[in-house]
Amino acid sequence: MKSIFHLALEEKFHQLHPELQKKFGITSQQNIMVLGQGRMTEIRGTPLMLRPFLNxxxxxHVIFGERGKEVPFTLENYAYEDDDGREALSYIRRFFFPYAIRGFDAAMYYDEQEQAIVDRLGKSSLLSTVMDVDVTKEGGLLMHSRKTKVLDSLSIKGPRTSLYEHYDEKEQAFRVHVHVEHPIIGTVLMYEGLVHTEILPITSNHIPDRGILT
Structure with missing residues (x-):
């Protein structure tokens, strides 16, 4: 069985850095998870007066209004089979601010019709984005949103999302950069930082319902 990123990248998957191949190559048959811990050196975006509305x-667990620097961060990736029998991968992100813990969660699967990864956002999965995936010359992973949908059907003009991730040999950790941009207000959310990860064994009892923590 191939992971959703292997399906999306096809032969380009083998051009990823070996550590990225490990991280993005997990499948539901392996009974393993990825646990990441680190810090976001900066979280910014959205004019100050509009940030309360983001909450x-x-x-x-779709968006949040807090901003800051050196914010502790955790990530959990679970590969599982979703309700439609598709191979899927959950992203459970937690940002630890001084007075709040915020989540930014998603569940991804490979869509054969789109020939891209679909990123279903939040616990409700009300919003989803179709993401094109590529590999950089340095073996990093690059993702760009192609379109945004409501309830997997109605296309809307939403923010554009990009993600870049590469492995830092010196730090032996992953460097992550995520940017969400709206055509009118500009940067809605940008965060970047360093994340140390490990791959751990799990059983099906450890996987949150529908791949997303409630």
């Missing part, structure tokens, strides 16, 4: 999505 409307905080309960659904």
């Amino acid at each position: 409307i999505g905080a309960k659904d």
Whole structure:
């Protein structure tokens, strides 16, 4: 069985750095998870007066209004088979601010019709983005959103998302950069930082319902 990133990248998957191949190559048959811990050196974006409105999505783990530097961060990736029998991968992100813990969660699967990865956002999965995936010359992973949908059907003009991740040999950790940009207000959310990861064994009992923590 191939992981969703292997399906999306096809032969380019082998051009990824070996550590990225390990991280993005996990499947539901392996009974393993990826646990990441680190710090986001900076989290910024959205004009100050608009940030409180972002916390409307905080309960659904879609977006949040807090910003800061050197923010502790954790990541959990679980590969599982979703309700439609597709190979899927959950992203459970936690940002530890001084007065709040915020989530930014997603569940991804490979869509054969789109020939791309679909990123279903938040606990409700109300919003989803179709993500094109590529490999950089340095063996890093690059993702760009192609379009945004509501309830997997209605296309809307939403923010554009890009993600870049590469392995830092000196730090023996992953460097992550995520940028969400709106055509009118500019940067909605940008965070970047260093994440140390390890691959751990799990059983099916450890996998959160539908791959997303509630």
